Amino acid sequence: MSFFSILLIGFAMSTDAFAAAVGKGAAMQRPRFAEALRVGAIFGVIEAVTPVVGWALGLAAAAYVTAWDHWIAFVLLGVLGAFMLISGLRSDTTDTQHERTRPHGFWNLAATGFATSIDAMAVGVGLAFLEVNILVVAAVIGICTLVMVTTGVMLGRALGVVAGKRAEILGGVILILVGSFILHEHLSGNAAVFGVG
Template identity: 30%
Template sequence: MNILSSLLVALGLSMDNFAVTVASGCCHREKVPFSYIFKVSICFTLAHFIMFSAGWFCGAEAARYIGAVDHWIAFLILVFIGVRMIKEAFSSSDEESACSFHSLKTLLALSVATSLDALLVGMGMAFASSVFWPTVCMLSLCVFVTSWAGFYLGAWLGHKFGKLMEGLGGLALVSIGVKLLLEGLGI
């Protein structure tokens, strides 16, 4: 596998991540500190790195168990958080949304939901005898950059358009969850 192939795999795996960070960034209507966006980006990057590496080293046995339920896990997490965002967008409160990344539990849940594909791709890449380090490094770089850019873009949209963007962000999370479920079910 060459560098271009590694880049394409990395970009493909980071697209759901980008959409989720844009949607979640929309919860913020105030300027988000640099350190906070860095923390979010690192969390998503580590989740992808760990999942891809675990997939690479675990092999087919784990694929049989994880592959059967990964789409359901991602669906439930994304729909739950998306519905909370939509509900918050329609509330009369002007406070910062409870569904934003301020909760470590929410951040970790979204990180896991968006990185489940990396587990299965890691398994597939191991069976294809692809090189590990260039691929996982490219993946980590792409996830970090897309998380940073997505969250920053979402926060800018949230600041500019307020609750409308928070509602649309929640709808995007629900849509991503449904898409992942349908793909996992073969529909």
């Protein structure tokens, strides 16, 4: 997998956290940069750890599903992308009300960060079937999330939750495209092996 693909995954994984951060920024009273950076660091660390956990789980099962590895990655990324699209397209009124009443303490932020990182864990499972350095992927996801969440909190009051939802839609599209590219690469490789095309 190329570094560009890894970067796209990192960006896609951070868009749902960005959407949550925009909501938090909209609910905070004039958040300072240090406060935004703290939120970004909490989200970034959690988002970096979860794909490694998923990768370890996927690696344990890799020996049993080698023939289907690229299809599994394609389906996981596609389904996650579809869920992000649906989440980004649905009405955001309820989410905004929840954000305005939710405190911003460490454990609440950590719980939100974990909730937005479940997809990263599933991506880690899919990556266990591919030749990729999971530590590089995890670091890229963590850094992208740190930057996106910090930015999201700072821009939250100005942009509102709608901008966060649009970012989540874009993240969903990117995941579907990356999954499709992985499958295309695999099928093209098989076609070349069998002298097709």
